[in-house]
Amino acid sequence: MITATSLFLYADQNLIGPNMSAMAEEFGMDEKEKDVKLGGLLQLAFFVVGSPASLIIGYYADRVRRVRLFFLTTLIGEGPCMATYWVTSYWQLFALRALTGIAVGGCLPLLFSLCGDLFASHERSYVASFLTIATGAGVALGQVVAGTVGPAYGWRLPFILTSAPAVVLATVMVLVVDEPKRGAQEEEVHRMRVRRDTTKDVAERDDFDEQTTAQTEVELESGDEVGNISYKAKMNWSKLKKQLLVKTNILVLAQGLPGTVPWGVFNSYFVDFLHKQKGMTVQNATAAITVFGLGSAVGTIGGGFIGQRMYNKKKSELPILMGLTTAIGALPAYYYLNVNDYGPGRIGLYLSCLVGGVFCSVTPPNVRAILLNVNPPETRGSMFAFYSQIDDVGKGGGPALVALLIVSMGRRVAFNVAFSFWFVCGVILACIKFTIDHDVEMERRAVLEALQTDENEVPTPIESDEDLHADRG
Numbered sequence: 001m002i003t004a005t006s007l008f009l010y011a012d013q014n015l016i017g018p019n020m021s022a023m024a025e026e027f028g029m030d031e032k033e034k035d036v037k038l039g040g041l042l043q044l045a046f047f048v049v050g051s052p053a054s055l056i057i058g059y060y061a062d063r064v065r066r067v068r069l070f071f072l073t074t075l076i077g078e079g080p081c082m083a084t085y086w087v088t089s090y091w092q093l094f095a096l097r098a099l100t101g102i103a104v105g106g107c108l109p110l111l112f113s114l115c116g117d118l119f120a121s122h123e124r125s126y127v128a129s130f131l132t133i134a135t136g137a138g139v140a141l142g143q144v145v146a147g148t149v150g151p152a153y154g155w156r157l158p159f160i161l162t163s164a165p166a167v168v169l170a171t172v173m174v175l176v177v178d179e180p181k182r183g184a185q186e187e188e189v190h191r192m193r194v195r196r197d198t199t200k201d202v203a204e205r206d207d208f209d210e211q212t213t214a215q216t217e218v219e220l221e222s223g224d225e226v227g228n229i230s231y232k233a234k235m236n237w238s239k240l241k242k243q244l245l246v247k248t249n250i251l252v253l254a255q256g257l258p259g260t261v262p263w264g265v266f267n268s269y270f271v272d273f274l275h276k277q278k279g280m281t282v283q284n285a286t287a288a289i290t291v292f293g294l295g296s297a298v299g300t301i302g303g304g305f306i307g308q309r310m311y312n313k314k315k316s317e318l319p320i321l322m323g324l325t326t327a328i329g330a331l332p333a334y335y336y337l338n339v340n341d342y343g344p345g346r347i348g349l350y351l352s353c354l355v356g357g358v359f360c361s362v363t364p365p366n367v368r369a370i371l372l373n374v375n376p377p378e379t380r381g382s383m384f385a386f387y388s389q390i391d392d393v394g395k396g397g398g399p400a401l402v403a404l405l406i407v408s409m410g411r412r413v414a415f416n417v418a419f420s421f422w423f424v425c426g427v428i429l430a431c432i433k434f435t436i437d438h439d440v441e442m443e444r445r446a447v448l449e450a451l452q453t454d455e456n457e458v459p460t461p462i463e464s465d466e467d468l469h470a471d472r473g
Contacts, residue, residue, distance in 0.1 A: 004169050005166060022150065045101070049102060058382045058384055062382050070174070078103055083096055084097070117182055132300045187444060307365065319429055319431070320433055326362075
């Protein structure tokens with residue numbers, strides 16, 4: 001349910017690109033105005049509003065019921081998207097696209113905060129890959145709907161077709177999905193629960209200590225089961241400031257700025273570039289970016305599974321994989337941007353889009369899983385809000401930056417420069433190799449400390465499976 005709703009939320013993100021020329025004609029824009037106003041400023045407005053929205057919603061994600069908050073966020077963001085159907089001027093379109101950014105900006109911290117409390121650390125890359133697939137597939141779905149429905153029925157209809165299902169699914173979700181317990185999947189919570197259950201079993205079986213038995217009976221009579229361990233830590237500003245200084249968090253946030261600039265080219269310009277500069281129909285250009293989306297799906301799923309296995313075996317190897325695949329993902333772009341003859345049936349274009357989609361999509365599920373694993377449960381909504389904000393700055397500022405480059409040096413050169421940002425991103429990702437082990441251990445200790453405070457006791461932490469078996473004996 002969460003995955004399906006997020007798919008349609010992200011479908012709103014790139015409804016303009018495939019029909020940019022048709023929209024420019026309706027609003028009386030020339031080529032430069034089209035690139036600046038539709039390709040640059042609209043994307044900037046979309047993310048300028050979504051960016052602070054993600055901070056506010058992320059903060060409340062650590063304090064209130066997240067399923068209900070997700071529903072409200074969807075309504076606030078998707079209503080303006082539906083209203084886009086009736087705009088009559090560019091500035092009406094500008095205002096509504098800005099408000100639509102609330103849904104996209106706000107849903108990411110909510111989605112991954114929920115994910116962290118539904119799945120343990122040894123599964124989170126798997127789950128993050130499916131959430132990333134949903135968001136990426138949503139963007140691709142929006143492009144396909146806009147590229148196929150737009151030329152036939154007008155550029156307005158896709159805004160209805162993508163926003164209405166999101167509202168319906170969010171309504172169903174708030175009615176049927178239960179709020180997960182915060183911190184329920186943390187390793188130390190499971191370990192303490194095992195210790196409590198083991199202590200209870202020994203007390204009941206051997207009756208070795210009269211006082212312990214009496215205490216156990218009192219707890220059972222009060223309805224508080226011995227094995228029922230709950231994580232009660234709360235978010236506060238001092239914790240947030242502490243997490244913002246965690247080195248892995250700094251690197252994850254830093255890679256987002258250069259890493260999202262090339263995605264801005266895809267979302268805003270790529271279909272129109274193939275249509276205008278390469279002489280392709282909108283439908284054929286949309287097919288190319290659909291193939292890229294298919295490659296992205298393969299890379300996300302494969303990257304999530306390979307990345308999780310690497311993380312479970314040796315955490316420090318995963319950042320190297322992310323850095324290399326991100327840098328390699330930029331290489332096919334130099335082919336389809338600079339070559340005019342793609343071969344029979346445009347096979348070169350489709351193949352390069354497929355390969356590029358695979359490599360550039362390995363990182364997203366893994367970097368998000370890492371962000372979950374180095375932050376305690378009560379801080380994840382806020383940290384993903386900062387992650388989403390950086391992501392929004394890149395996606396909104398990226399097209400705006402590219403628009404400025406287009407004015408000064410033309411589309412092709414500007415797009416070549418934009419894809420070079422993935423090399424910078426790859427270097428920053430590789431640096432996480434030197435911080436990840438320490439920061440994951442610090443998260444584990446923070447959870448243990450919170451549990452000790454909650455239980456008003458200081459249990460001996462279990463450091464390994466051997467210790468766990470020793471306690472059982």
